[in-house]
Amino acid sequence: MAVINVTSESFAAPFFEITFGSRALSTEETSLVTDVEIKDEIEEKDTATITVNDPFFQFQKLATKGMSVRIVAGYFMGKTKEFIGEVSGLTPSFPETGLPTLSIECSAKSKKGHEGQANKAWKKMKRSEIAKKIAAARGWTPDVDETKEIVEQESQAGESDVDFLRKLARKENFTFRVKGNVMQFKKAPDLDDQSPAAVFDYRIGNHAVKSFSPRYASDETGKDVEGAAVNNKTKEIVKTKAAASVAKPQGARDIGEVNRNKSETLYSSEKETARKS
Secondary structure, eight states, rough: OOOEEEESSSTTTOEEEEEEEEEEOOHHHTTTTTEEEEEESSSSOOOOEEEEEOOOOOOOSSOOOOOEEEEEEETTTTOOOEEEEEEEEEEEOOOOSSSSSSEEEEEGGGGGSSSOOEEEEEEEEHHHHHHHHHHHTTTTTTEOOOOOEEEEEEEEEOHHHHHHHHHHHHHTTTEEEEEEEOOOOOOOOTTTTOOOOOOBBBSTTTTBBBBOOOOOOOSEEESSSSEEEEOTTTTTTTEEEEEEEEEOOOOOOEEEEEEEEEEEEHHHHHHHHHHHH
């Protein structure tokens, strides 16, 4: 997910233009905008939030729920970001001091596949063909890699189109996303044979990494995990290799204490080596 913050007070004065319905904000109205945040999601809806000072409650009349909205943001003569959607909510705030404010929440129209639930059976078709048919029904431009197998039946049982397509993608080891008005149903990259882009040392060698805190999306973190420890007697680096790695739940402590004149933190992959030394 990419988050782009553009404000009228930012350094180098980024440019933005906001249109509600067919009416663009005037210069005076634009000066009341304090923040524009556009969230570019991979699988979920793109969203935008416009925050304004609203001393005379004029924006509550300009931006009504369901009204179309277009935001163009960026720098003059540079790349711009465009958001097209509709107003999905209004959140006014009336502070004890200062001006009343209004947060205008917007949702992208291009990802309406999240709404609604469908019950449908797709028979004797490739999953890529199913993806193309749903894209056509939604008005999306399909960017689809062909799948090989013709399946007997795929059942869309009380699922939105997006949830259903995401499920089909997982079955094929594909990636799925809707970007703008383009629906991508693509083969996932094969990373098994690729070398690492960079190698850094943690607690050994040049100590290029002082500390790190990984976050695992699932329990299976990889097939090849290498670790190393220093044998205190021989001063040699002892390398270990795990055939499989399973992540602990987030928040679990995977450390131990070994007393050798001073307290030293040891990780689980090093404990066996430490006992032998």
